[in-house]
Amino acid sequence: MKRIISILMENESGALSRVVGLFAQRGYNIDTLTVAPTDDDTLSRLTLTTQGDDHMAEQIVKQLHKLIDTIKVVDLTQGAYIERELMLVKIKATESHIRTELKSCVEIFRGHIIDVTPVTYTVQLAGDSEKLDAFIEAVGEMGIMEVVRSGVSGIARGDKFLRV
Amino acid sequence: MELLSGGEILIRALKDAGIKHVWGYPGGAALHIYDALYRQEDVHHLLVRHEQAAVHAADGYSRSTGEVGTALVTSGPGATNAITGIATAYMDSIPLVVISGQVPLTKIGQDAFQETDMVGVSRPIVKHSFLVTRAEDIAETIAKAYYIAATGRPGPVVVDIPKDVTDPSYKVPYAYPAEIKMRSYQPTDKGHRGQIRRAVKTLIGAKRPVLYTGGGVVLDNASEHLIALAKKLNYPVTNTLMGLGGYPGTDPQYLGMLGMHGTYEANTAMHHADVIFAIGARFDDRVTNDLEKFCPHATIIHIDVDPTTVSKNIEAHIPIVGTCNSVLPEMLALIEQSETTPDTDAIAEWWQQIDQWRADKGIYTASRYEESSGNCIKPQDVIKMLYKVTEGKAIVTSDVGQHQMFAAQYYLFDKPRTWINSGGLGTMGFGLPAAMGCKLAFPDCDVACVTGEGSIQMNIQELSTCSQHNLPVKIINLNNAALGMVRQWQDMNYSSRYSESVYEDSLPDFVKLTEAYGHVGMKITHIDELEEKMREAFAMKDRVVFMDIDVDRSEHVYPMQMPGGSMRDLWLNKTERT
Numbered sequence: 001m002k003r004i005i006s007i008l009m010e011n012e013s014g015a016l017s018r019v020v021g022l023f024a025q026r027g028y029n030i031d032t033l034t035v036a037p038t039d040d041d042t043l044s045r046l047t048l049t050t051q052g053d054d055h056m057a058e059q060i061v062k063q064l065h066k067l068i069d070t071i072k073v074v075d076l077t078q079g080a081y082i083e084r085e086l087m088l089v090k091i092k093a094t095e096s097h098i099r100t101e102l103k104s105c106v107e108i109f110r111g112h113i114i115d116v117t118p119v120t121y122t123v124q125l126a127g128d129s130e131k132l133d134a135f136i137e138a139v140g141e142m143g144i145m146e147v148v149r150s151g152v153s154g155i156a157r158g159d160k161f162l163r164v
Numbered sequence: 165m166e167l168l169s170g171g172e173i174l175i176r177a178l179k180d181a182g183i184k185h186v187w188g189y190p191g192g193a194a195l196h197i198y199d200a201l202y203r204q205e206d207v208h209h210l211l212v213r214h215e216q217a218a219v220h221a222a223d224g225y226s227r228s229t230g231e232v233g234t235a236l237v238t239s240g241p242g243a244t245n246a247i248t249g250i251a252t253a254y255m256d257s258i259p260l261v262v263i264s265g266q267v268p269l270t271k272i273g274q275d276a277f278q279e280t281d282m283v284g285v286s287r288p289i290v291k292h293s294f295l296v297t298r299a300e301d302i303a304e305t306i307a308k309a310y311y312i313a314a315t316g317r318p319g320p321v322v323v324d325i326p327k328d329v330t331d332p333s334y335k336v337p338y339a340y341p342a343e344i345k346m347r348s349y350q351p352t353d354k355g356h357r358g359q360i361r362r363a364v365k366t367l368i369g370a371k372r373p374v375l376y377t378g379g380g381v382v383l384d385n386a387s388e389h390l391i392a393l394a395k396k397l398n399y400p401v402t403n404t405l406m407g408l409g410g411y412p413g414t415d416p417q418y419l420g421m422l423g424m425h426g427t428y429e430a431n432t433a434m435h436h437a438d439v440i441f442a443i444g445a446r447f448d449d450r451v452t453n454d455l456e457k458f459c460p461h462a463t464i465i466h467i468d469v470d471p472t473t474v475s476k477n478i479e480a481h482i483p484i485v486g487t488c489n490s491v492l493p494e495m496l497a498l499i500e501q502s503e504t505t506p507d508t509d510a511i512a513e514w515w516q517q518i519d520q521w522r523a524d525k526g527i528y529t530a531s532r533y534e535e536s537s538g539n540c541i542k543p544q545d546v547i548k549m550l551y552k553v554t555e556g557k558a559i560v561t562s563d564v565g566q567h568q569m570f571a572a573q574y575y576l577f578d579k580p581r582t583w584i585n586s587g588g589l590g591t592m593g594f595g596l597p598a599a600m601g602c603k604l605a606f607p608d609c610d611v612a613c614v615t616g617e618g619s620i621q622m623n624i625q626e627l628s629t630c631s632q633h634n635l636p637v638k639i640i641n642l643n644n645a646a647l648g649m650v651r652q653w654q655d656m657n658y659s660s661r662y663s664e665s666v667y668e669d670s671l672p673d674f675v676k677l678t679e680a681y682g683h684v685g686m687k688i689t690h691i692d693e694l695e696e697k698m699r700e701a702f703a704m705k706d707r708v709v710f711m712d713i714d715v716d717r718s719e720h721v722y723p724m725q726m727p728g729g730s731m732r733d734l735w736l737n738k739t740e741r742t
Binding site: 009055059062068069 | 283284287288291292293295312346347348349470471472475476
């Protein structure tokens with residue numbers, strides 16, 4: 001089962017490599033990974049997605065928590081959560097009917113066309129990973145040149161939050 | 165405020181951290197530090213002959229005293245040579261601070277001479293690591309390093325210091341932090357009260373209990389609490405390889421070591437137990453054998469300070485995260501207040517069963533191997549003789565292999581921190597440098613390194629360190645002219661095809677070699693001379709004595725768990741199995 005693990009950690013050099021190293025060392029896979037400083041720039045928020053059963057997820061959370069640089073670790077998939085991923089897609093758009101079709105597709109998926117040239121459209125789309133997959137499926141025939149995905153960011157629903 | 169250079173700050177911070185001894189080896193990137201070391205007398209440095217030995221010596225010092233050990237090495241090869249020592253300490257949760265020199269900050273990343281990314285290379289085998297980038301940060305980093313190494317589940321911490329950070333011409337105010345607080349690191353020691361209550365209830369209700377105790381009891385100095393609890397309940401106790409000495413080896417409630425080379429009674433009792441109380445042990449694969457077949461009837465109570473250890477290999481029914489020396493006294497108090505008491509009939513019946521197992525196949529109720537005779541000295545008899553000659557009071561270090569298992573089985577450790585071995589990583593070459601660390605800490609105590617002709621050659625250069633720093637350890641070399649444990653496996657699993665496990669005629673003359681280092685060498689080839697020579701060796705209090713003892717080359721270590729079996733599935737000797 002897909003797991004979304006959210007980590008609040010010290011924004012220090014080497015902290016990220018410890019998290020990534022742990023996954024390699026313990027034989028876990030990382031499917032996606034995003035990291036950036038929070039509003040408090042001494043802290044970083046990291047979201048990663050992986051696959052695993054309950055036992056494995058529990059071990060991953062415990063192992064991550066054991067790292068000295070991590071402050072809080074949660075498996076968001078244990079409760080209600082929201083996930084978002086940002087995707088940029090560059091699509092070959094030379095013919096006018098493709099341009100029209102693409103525009104309507106982008107509208108349906110509530111994306112934006114953020115760059116236009118005579119031969120390409122670049123689309124920005126945000127949503128959960130499945131929505132992004134669906135968009136790729138929908139426009140796949142039109143000639144995708146490049147796909148850039150940010151990886152999943154997640155946050156718990158309701159009044160739960162991760163803060164020091 | 166006093167102005168000091170980075171190198172001076174480092175040494176002063178070591179002093180303020182309470183460090184008296186540092187094992188190490190100088191080199192280019194560490195020279196500013198070594199110069200600061202030269203100009204003071206508070207911190208005593210011991211020069212080794214190889215950086216791996218520096219870390220093992222610091223490790224042996226830590227294991228025997230309970231204090232944090234310290235090693236100092238240079239960058240590049242100095243740092244990478246330290247890696248095996250660090251990994252050894254990491255696997256056995258030994259608190260160490262390893263300080264490595266690094267190329268100057270301005271050179272990092274340029275493939276400079278003797279540059280290695282030490283923080284990167286050591287990452288999977290440290291509890292934590294630091295790269296110090298300013299002289300101003302050294303004191304606080306050192307304080308944090310010792311705090312992290314010693315608290316929670318202990319472990320090695322690496323502090324990598326670039327050469328320009330220790331520049332003697334750059335001086336900054338020195339202040340050692342009075343207290344360390346880290347928002348990201350707050351180890352728990354107290355166990356959950358409700359879980360402890362449940363554990364006590366289950367423990368009191370047990371009919372076939374076993375206390376299975378590990379290195380955590382030793383690391384936590386919780387031996388007295390364990391003894392009090394075991395005595396109060398009259399329950400049997402078995403120790404892991406790392407836990408030996410945590411419960412007295414000569415106590416009647418002691419079943420001997422468990423696991424791959426554990427006793428018949430310990431392994432069989434574990435298999436039939438209805439309650440297993442794991443205390444500071446981690447259900448290592450060398451204990452459990454096949455996890456699917458592990459102790460099918462048992463309710464598992466597990467105390468460990470490290471949450472990741474609980475339910476990692478075996479699901480604990482009652483997990484308790486906390487230190488042994490916090491949780492055990494709390495449990496004992498609850499047991500004493502409890503209205504229910506153990507079922508004495510059931511426990512008596514359990515003891516009767518255990519005594520039967522002991523009498524049938526135990527290694528302490530009868531000799532389960534052929535006797536030594538003439539020039540055929542049994543390695544087990546050497547360990548028994550060592551026990552007799554040292555009256556069971558020596559600190560015994562070991563290397564890795566058959567001799568390690570014989571020492572673990574036949575030297576009955578009554579006190580914690582007297583059995584010093586690389587249990588988790590299984591590092592050959594650990595024994596001699598570790599013995600140096602123990603001897604430094606306990607100069608008046610006999611320190612014996614039980615080794616083999618394979619292991620000893622992995623760090624034999626340290627005989628020179630013993631001379632320089634006057635560390636008169638005793639070396640018991642069980643010489644069977646082969647990598648004994650490898651050969652045993654080749655006998656058992658590879659139809660005695662001895663692939664690269666024998667030395668043919670290439671072994672050195674250990675007596676001459678020892679003498680070349682200025683020590684005393686002894687060759688022992690006959691059982692009748694064993695006691696006299698060993699007594700003679702231990703009577704030479706101020707000399708290193710190397711006892712090269714020819715032992716039976718065909719001997720195997722038994723009992724031995726059968727691969728893929730349960731705990732009680734054992735080979736008892738070459739032909740008999742359970």
